Amino acid sequence: MKYIDEYRDGRLAMDIARQIVATADLVRSYHFMEFCGGHTHAISRYGLEDLLPPNVRMIHGPGCPVCVLPIGRIDAAIALAMRPEVTLCTYGDLMRVPGSDGSNLLKAKAAGADIRMVYSTLDALRIAEAEPNRDVVFFAIGFETTTPPTALALKAAIAKGLGNFSIFCNHVLTPAAIQNILESPDVRKLGTIKIDGFIGPAHVSTVIGTEPYEFFAEEFQKPVVVAGFEPLDVIQAILMLVRQVNDGRHEVENQYIRAVTVFGNEKAQAEVANFFELRESFEWRGLGEVPYGALRLRPQYATYDAEKRFSMVTPAAKDNPACECGAILRGARNPADCKLFGTVCTPDTPMGSCMVSSEGACAAHWTYGRLREKARQADAGRAVA
Amino acid sequence: MCLAIPVQVKEVLPDDMAKVTLGGVSKIISTALVDDVKVGGYVVLHVGYALAKIDPEEAERTLALIREAAIGDAA
Numbered sequence: 445m446k447y448i449d450e451y452r453d454g455r456l457a458m459d460i461a462r463q464i465v466a467t468a469d470l471v472r473s474y475h476f477m478e479f480c481g482g483h484t485h486a487i488s489r490y491g492l493e494d495l496l497p498p499n500v501r502m503i504h505g506p507g508c509p510v511c512v513l514p515i516g517r518i519d520a521a522i523a524l525a526m527r528p529e530v531t532l533c534t535y536g537d538l539m540r541v542p543g544s545d546g547s548n549l550l551k552a553k554a555a556g557a558d559i560r561m562v563y564s565t566l567d568a569l570r571i572a573e574a575e576p577n578r579d580v581v582f583f584a585i586g587f588e589t590t591t592p593p594t595a596l597a598l599k600a601a602i603a604k605g606l607g608n609f610s611i612f613c614n615h616v617l618t619p620a621a622i623q624n625i626l627e628s629p630d631v632r633k634l635g636t637i638k639i640d641g642f643i644g645p646a647h648v649s650t651v652i653g654t655e656p657y658e659f660f661a662e663e664f665q666k667p668v669v670v671a672g673f674e675p676l677d678v679i680q681a682i683l684m685l686v687r688q689v690n691d692g693r694h695e696v697e698n699q700y701i702r703a704v705t706v707f708g709n710e711k712a713q714a715e716v717a718n719f720f721e722l723r724e725s726f727e728w729r730g731l732g733e734v735p736y737g738a739l740r741l742r743p744q745y746a747t748y749d750a751e752k753r754f755s756m757v758t759p760a761a762k763d764n765p766a767c768e769c770g771a772i773l774r775g776a777r778n779p780a781d782c783k784l785f786g787t788v789c790t791p792d793t794p795m796g797s798c799m800v801s802s803e804g805a806c807a808a809h810w811t812y813g814r815l816r817e818k819a820r821q822a823d824a825g826r827a828v829a
Numbered sequence: 830m831c832l833a834i835p836v837q838v839k840e841v842l843p844d845d846m847a848k849v850t851l852g853g854v855s856k857i858i859s860t861a862l863v864d865d866v867k868v869g870g871y872v873v874l875h876v877g878y879a880l881a882k883i884d885p886e887e888a889e890r891t892l893a894l895i896r897e898a899a900i901g902d903a904a
Contacts, residue, residue, distance in 0.1 A: 445852050447835035447871055447883055450892060459899030466901065482832045509830050535876070537830050564877025566859060586876075589831040592862050593878045647833045650873055650881035672891075673832065680895050702888035703873050703881045712862045712880065801830060 447702070451674030452490075460679045461495035467686050474500045475638045476685050477775055479622055480645035481508030481803025482673045488808035490675040491816065492682075500686065503637065503775030504805035505625065507645060509586045509616055510537045511773065511797040511804045512728040515761035517614055518543035521583050524612065524754055525549070525557040531575065532559045532612075533568035534583035541800045544761045565597035572601065572609040581750045583612045588651045591615045591739065592712035595719045598741075598748055612750040613740050615720065618648050619656045620737040621728065625774055626664055637775050641685040643678065644670035646700040653708030657696045664694075671699040719745060729763065729797045730773035767796035772805050779809040786814065833875035835883055838868055849874065 468474060478484055484504045487493060493502060506512055518541050525532040532549075539549045539561060553559040558578070562568050565582060572580035584594045594611060601609040622642060644657055649670045657668045667688035671681030681699045688695060698704055719742060726738030741749040750756060763769060767789070768782035779785050779798065789795040791807050798806035836856070840848035845861040849872070860866045860879045872879035 445835075446837070447888060451895075456895060456899050460895065463898055463901050481830065507831075535830070564859075566877050585830070587831050589833065589875055589880065592880070593859075593876050596859065596861055596878070645831065647831050647873065647875060647880065650833070676895050677891075680891075680898055683898055699891070702883050702885075702891055709862060709881055711864065715862070803830060803832075 448674065451672065451676040453676060457490070457492075457495065457675050457679050460676070460683055464495075464500060464679070464683050464686055465497045467683065467690065468497055468500050469690060470499065472499065473638075474640050474686055474689055475503055476501070476641045476643060476682060477503040477505045477625070477639050478643040478678070479505040479507040479618065480643070480648070481511065481801060482645065482647070483643055483671070483678055484508075484805055484808050485803045486673050486675060486678050488812040491812070492675060492679055494816065495679065496682065500682065502682075503639060504772070504808070505642075505775060506621060506728070506731060506773035507587070507618070508801050508803045509590070509614075510541055510801040511769070512616065512621075512730060513538075513541060513585060513614055513797070514727045514729040515543055515763060516727070516758040518548070519761055520756050520758045521612060522547055522549060522552045522557070524581060524750065524756060525552055525559050526555075527579075527754070529579045530558065530754075531571060531578045531580045532557070532583055533562045533571060533580060534559070535563075535585065536561045537801055538583060538585060540794065541797070542794055544759075565593045569597055569600055569604075569606070569609065572606050573604065576608055579608050579610070581610050581612055581754075583614070585614045587616055587618050587645070587648050588716075589647045591716050591720065592651060592709070595715040598719050598745065599715065601748065602745075607747075610748045610750040610753050611741060612756070613720070615739045616726065616728065616734075617737055617739065618645060618652070619660060620734055621731065622660060623664075624728075624731055624734045624737065626666075639666065639775070640689050641667040641669070643681050643685070644668045644696075646670060646672045646677070646704060649700065649704045649708065651709050651712045653706050654696050654698050654704060655706050655708070661694050661696050667694045667697070669697045669699055670704055672702070730770040764795050769796035769798045769806075772798050779806040780814070780817070782806070786810065831875070833873045833880055835871050836874045838866055838870050838872060841866055841868060847879070
């Protein structure tokens with residue numbers, strides 16, 4: 445398919461990998477974090493790590509909104525969905541995210557809650573229009589990519605006078621999280637992570653542009669390359685990062701020029717600004733409280749804000765203490781280091797957030813990485829024999 | 830979660846909507862977030878909304894840069 449297949453040419457990827465080997469300085473090591481779960485998935489799926497020299501390593505970051513949603517917000521959504529007058533609409537990604545005591549939205553649905561999986565906010569609006577006697581709540585989640593569609597749904601609900609539609613807002617922001625990874629006190633607790641540069645998310649950047657990373661690259665002196673999600677995009681971005689490190693540069697570069705501009709989609713930004721404002725603080729699963737890391741509805745839209753309309757409370761809830769998601773989300777540990785990984789925690793029975801979404805580091809490692817590990821061990825065994 | 834896909838616009842519909850196809854599958858999407866959507870053009874589709882247009886010239890330039898990077902250059 446156009447704009448997909450041509451960026452999946454395996455031979456070209458191998459050639460670029462050879463250039464990375466030739467360019468990377470043998471006496472130094474390079475640690476790059478791909479912030480976005482979409483990149484984590486692409487790196488695992490296409491085995492890109494196998495193409496890199498040992499001194500160039502990828503660290504999987506926290507960029508999956510499903511993974512970073514805290515248990516308390518899931519519990520609050522389930523409690524809301526259990527109210528007889530409420531229909532809760534949400535994206536499929538959220539259905540299996542574990543709440544407290546092994547609960548999740550799928551189980552709540554099986555127990556009788558009216559929970560509908562939707563593809564788009566347009567579907568949630570249609571439900572609200574078709575069923576005026578139901579209180580239809582859209583359980584909104586996602587980074588800057590998914591926020592404009594929520595804003596437009598709210599705009600349409602107001603225009604149509606849909607008094608039975610509201611939003612449970614859990615939208616989070618990328619630049620705040622990247623900053624938090626580098627400067628939060630937890631980093632010291634979880635171990636210092638060496639990060640020499642970042643691969644910036646492509647689709648988030650179609651909305652926010654490359655400009656928001658400029659402050660970050662300057663302040664922390666780390667290069668950022670915004671890259672697409674196909675394997676050639678990612679591997680080209682790694683080569684661009686290696687070159688920046690070699691040159692001592694810390695600039696924002698744009699690999700995804702086919703859809704990302706410096707200032708992004710200003711129309712989408714304006715819609716978001718009309719309806720949302722910053723939360724002073726929001727809990728991210730595994731990262732703790734992130735200052736200015738999320739959005740809420742502006743006070744003038746309180747009647748459309750499910751948290752206010754239903755006086756929702758977010759209960760304090762803790763992750764399984766053996767779960768290493770906190771350290772894994774920060775790149776301080778690998779999925780295989782967690783003792784729950786592959787034993788009680790699998791994609792069918794996720795314990796922690798990194799296993800829930802296919803874009804989570806643990807799920808990606810489960811689907812692709814662990815088999816590669818096995819093959820490598822088998823090869824080593826044959827070599828010894 | 831935040832992944833989006835390139836799709837081709839087949840028909841521009843009223844009220845900022847469009848019909849698109851991806852690998853032969855048709856879908857009606859919202860184009861309210863992007864201006865000047867044209868039949869035959871490509872947009873980045875996410876949860877039922879076009880988020881950006883794909884610039885064919887820049888897409889070609891990226892491929893040229895990738896090919897250049899693959900053979901190595903002095904940069």
